[in-house]
Amino acid sequence: MKKRAQVGIVGAGPAGLMLSHLLHLAGISSIVVESRSRSYCESRVRAGLMENWAAEMLIATGAGERLKREAMIHEGIHLAFNGEAHKIDFAKLIDRRVYVYDQKEVVTDLIAKRLGDGGEVIFEVENTSVHDYQAGDRPVIRFTQQGQQHEIECDFIAGCDGFHGICRASLPEATWREYDRVYPFGWLGILSESPPPDHELIYSFHKNGFSLFSMRGPELSRLYLQCDPDEDAEEWSDEDIWNELETRLQGVRPLKRGRILQKGVTQMRSFVCEPMRFGRLFLAGDAAHIVPPTGAKGMNLALADVRVLSQALDAFYQKKNEDLLDAYSATALRRVWKGQRFSWWMTQMLHRYHQGEYAEFDMKRQLAELDYVTSSTAASTSLAENYVGLPIA
Numbered sequence: 001m002k003k004r005a006q007v008g009i010v011g012a013g014p015a016g017l018m019l020s021h022l023l024h025l026a027g028i029s030s031i032v033v034e035s036r037s038r039s040y041c042e043s044r045v046r047a048g049l050m051e052n053w054a055a056e057m058l059i060a061t062g063a064g065e066r067l068k069r070e071a072m073i074h075e076g077i078h079l080a081f082n083g084e085a086h087k088i089d090f091a092k093l094i095d096r097r098v099y100v101y102d103q104k105e106v107v108t109d110l111i112a113k114r115l116g117d118g119g120e121v122i123f124e125v126e127n128t129s130v131h132d133y134q135a136g137d138r139p140v141i142r143f144t145q146q147g148q149q150h151e152i153e154c155d156f157i158a159g160c161d162g163f164h165g166i167c168r169a170s171l172p173e174a175t176w177r178e179y180d181r182v183y184p185f186g187w188l189g190i191l192s193e194s195p196p197p198d199h200e201l202i203y204s205f206h207k208n209g210f211s212l213f214s215m216r217g218p219e220l221s222r223l224y225l226q227c228d229p230d231e232d233a234e235e236w237s238d239e240d241i242w243n244e245l246e247t248r249l250q251g252v253r254p255l256k257r258g259r260i261l262q263k264g265v266t267q268m269r270s271f272v273c274e275p276m277r278f279g280r281l282f283l284a285g286d287a288a289h290i291v292p293p294t295g296a297k298g299m300n301l302a303l304a305d306v307r308v309l310s311q312a313l314d315a316f317y318q319k320k321n322e323d324l325l326d327a328y329s330a331t332a333l334r335r336v337w338k339g340q341r342f343s344w345w346m347t348q349m350l351h352r353y354h355q356g357e358y359a360e361f362d363m364k365r366q367l368a369e370l371d372y373v374t375s376s377t378a379a380s381t382s383l384a385e386n387y388v389g390l391p392i393a
């Protein structure tokens, strides 16, 4: 079957759905195709932190009703080291806050909003491919569903299909380059039926490694331990996980244990694809860049990309002005690289490098950096303004 939309969007994550929502508000039609099922998208546990402009965008565009009721608003984070927690007080330093609201809730709300507004989100598509975006003005997305061939003819394609998606993979070689950095550790993450040790997040540095104490509710903790990158989560018993979390939080806060509902290992990687535009194909979100989760920037960068892209498409359709489309890649990448820098910086400051010639030197240097960041107003303010989100373009 043949369909037509002004913008064809590959991927129903935060980037693809928010783009479709913003375009709808601007009177621009779009169709989203997604290889997973709706329930898979709505239940995938991901990081849960929103910069305040991102939460405000959800609210201002009418998709933030549940977020307003359910998100936890945090005024700061704690950095813990040497058995003590030090608060970086965003509210006091820069009068701004962040929202704790899981990515899967953002996805759930945006799917409901798109479908409620009559939008088209097609789940469980297979064999998706993108065509004719480099020359001409009629790019095409092809896919199959239950064995049947389908085609969406559009003016533009947005590749919002994540790091392992087909859009970046389909780019001709030598039209782009990647900047990549792999870290020698991963995160073992758990979701647990237990109260978090503090009402705000604790990022902890310990000689055994990093740990993070986050939450999804007053009785639901989201906790992470630095581990080896190729570790199998199933090889960690619940007892081992709790013991290690407790060790790394020793002296900082007491830790209540609870039933572990979910566990998994995340790889840590920094990656950028440049440029982010190829003719009439635009990459956004994880399809173009990924960050290690330490700075909590992944979803925020994705939402920032599609905000820029939706404004550019609006200018194209309203005023026949292509300047913003031409500037998309450079505009998005300016923010992306600042997000990369901050995520790398948080990661290198808070993780233990167990091996290597400089491991012991680095540990002392990291402790000095933590001491500096938590005692200097200039340094805490720098952390605060990056964490809550730099001004949007």
Ligand code: PHB
Pocket: 046, 047, 048, 049, 201, 212, 214, 215, 222, 293, 294, 295, 296
């Ligand atoms: C989370 O709650 O899942 C979370 C929060 C902050 C991070 C990473 C993950 O930096």
